Amino acid sequence: MSEKDMQELVGGFIQELRRGTIIIGVLSQLSEAQYGYSLVTVLEEKGIQVDPGTLYPLLRRLEKQGLLDSQWDTNEARPRKYYLLSELGKRVYEELCTEWERMSAGLQALIDSQRS
Amino acid sequence: MSEKDMQELVGGFIQELRRGTIIIGVLSQLSEAQYGYSLVTVLEEKGIQVDPGTLYPLLRRLEKQGLLDSQWDTNEARPRKYYLLSELGKRVYEELCTEWERMSAGLQALIDSQRS
DNA sequence: ATAATATACTGTATGTCGTACACTATTGTA
DNA sequence: TACAATAGTGTACGACATACAGTATATTAT
Numbered sequence: 291m292s293e294k295d296m297q298e299l300v301g302g303f304i305q306e307l308r309r310g311t312i313i314i315g316v317l318s319q320l321s322e323a324q325y326g327y328s329l330v331t332v333l334e335e336k337g338i339q340v341d342p343g344t345l346y347p348l349l350r351r352l353e354k355q356g357l358l359d360s361q362w363d364t365n366e367a368r369p370r371k372y373y374l375l376s377e378l379g380k381r382v383y384e385e386l387c388t389e390w391e392r393m394s395a396g397l398q399a400l401i402d403s404q405r406s
Numbered sequence: 407m408s409e410k411d412m413q414e415l416v417g418g419f420i421q422e423l424r425r426g427t428i429i430i431g432v433l434s435q436l437s438e439a440q441y442g443y444s445l446v447t448v449l450e451e452k453g454i455q456v457d458p459g460t461l462y463p464l465l466r467r468l469e470k471q472g473l474l475d476s477q478w479d480t481n482e483a484r485p486r487k488y489y490l491l492s493e494l495g496k497r498v499y500e501e502l503c504t505e506w507e508r509m510s511a512g513l514q515a516l517i518d519s520q521r522s
Numbered sequence: 523a524t525a526a527t528a529t530a531c532t533g534t535a536t537g538t539c540g541t542a543c544a545c546t547a548t549t550g551t552a
Numbered sequence: 553t554a555c556a557a558t559a560g561t562g563t564a565c566g567a568c569a570t571a572c573a574g575t576a577t578a579t580t581a582t
Contacts, residue, residue, distance in 0.1 A: 291472055291494060299471060300501050306426035306539065307506060309568055310419055311513055318520045327530050336519075337512040344569055346531060351568085355415060356407055367578060368530060378407060385416045387517050390423060394510050396453040397427055401503050403452075404434045422568060425539055443559050460540055462560060467539085483549060484559060528579070536570085543564090550557070 312340055314390055316348060317375065317383040320358060325370040349373055357382055428456055430506055432464060433491065433499040436474060441486040465489055473498055 315338040319329060326346050333340050340348075349371075352358045357379035363370045375383065431454045435445060442462050449456050456464075465487075468474045473495035479486045491499065 296494065296498065299473075300498055300505075302538075303426055303429060303498070303502055304505050305537095305569065306429075307502075307509060308570095309425045309539090310422035311509060312569075313419060313422075314513060315516055318516045321520065325530080327528095336516055338516065341570075342531080343571065343573095347533080348569080350532085368576095370530070378412065382412065382416055382419070386419055386423075389416075389420050390513070390517075393423060393427060394514070397430060397506070398510070400431055400434045400452055400454065401506075404437065418567075421540065421566095425568090428540075441559080443557095457541075458560085459542065459544095463562080464540080466561085484547095486559070524582080526579100526581070529577085530575100532575075533573085535572090538568100538570105540567100541565085544562085546559100546561075548558085550555100552553100552555075 310386075311390075312338070312344070312348065313352070314383070314386050315340070316345070316352070317357065317379060317386070320373055320375045320379070323361070323372040323374040325363070325372050327370070329373075352379070426502075427506075428454070428460070428464065429468070430499070430502050431456070432461070432468070433473065433495060433502070436489055436491045436495070439477070439488040439490040441479070441488050443486070445489075468495070 315333055315336075316329065319332060324332070326342070326349055329349075330340060330342050330345055333345075349358065349360075353360050353373065357376060358373045359376050360371050360373050363372055431449055431452075432445065435448060440448070442458070442465055445465075446456060446458050446461055449461075465474065465476075469476050469489065473492055474489045475492050476487050476489050479488055
């Protein structure tokens with residue numbers, strides 16, 4: 291198997307690791323209202339790379355699921371859709387963080403114990 | 407939305423978080439040969455709950471992908487299929503751990519900074 | 523004035539892995 | 553003899569990130 295094949299395999303696994311974590315990253319930034327384009331930038335600055343093509347549908351989906359509320363701001367030169375955590379979103383976010391930290395610690399312990 | 411609906415939503419997100427992490431958990435336990443049924447038990451003891459219906463297909467898939475080698479042991483009362491990390495598997499496992507730790511730290515930092 | 527870039531968003535098909543089963547076989551225990 | 557435990561195979565499905573294609577227009581560069 292070539293080095294490229296291996297990188298492709300690793301890349302696929304990494305993509306799977308990102309599922310769910312992007313949602314946490316996005317929710318973590320929306321206790322204050324923010325619009326999509328800005329969110330892409332802010333997340334990138336904080337080390338979370340999310341393509342706009344991934345983020346906008348995700349915001350739409352999270353709103354549909356009741357975790358976010360949105361509001362158009364058409365007073366600027368360009369209309370912007372602002373998103374904000376809903377009450378449900380805050381609760382779901384807290385539970386996801388708790389579960390993420392638990393899973394993360396568990397897996398880290400597994401990895402560490404294997405290296406010993 | 408009812409409490410049950412919210413738990414269902416959270417459950418779905420948690421399932422997505424598990425994608426990829428189960429692979430890391432499994433690979434972490436196969437630097438020494440082990441068979442499927444035993445792996446289920448060992449992982450459960452270490453806090454990683456994996457259904458046999460999930461694990462056996464995963465082992466098969468990982469072998470197909472070249473990360474594991476398997477060997478039947480038919481000397482016992484019951485035939486057992488032992489799995490062991492291949493050379494490729496070791497390399498992929500190391501890279502996944504590195505990437506997992508990076509992602510994990512990044513997300514944890516995001517969560518922590520949002521709580522401040 | 524025109525072209526290129528940046529800003530800001532919508533829409534949708536696809537692939538992958540964990541889940542959720544159904545199923546099989548046989549050994550060990552009650 | 554019946555049930556539980558041990559050990560495995562097989563497969564359809566759902567959900568999310570990706571990977572695009574696409575739209576519109578303000579801003580900047582030429």
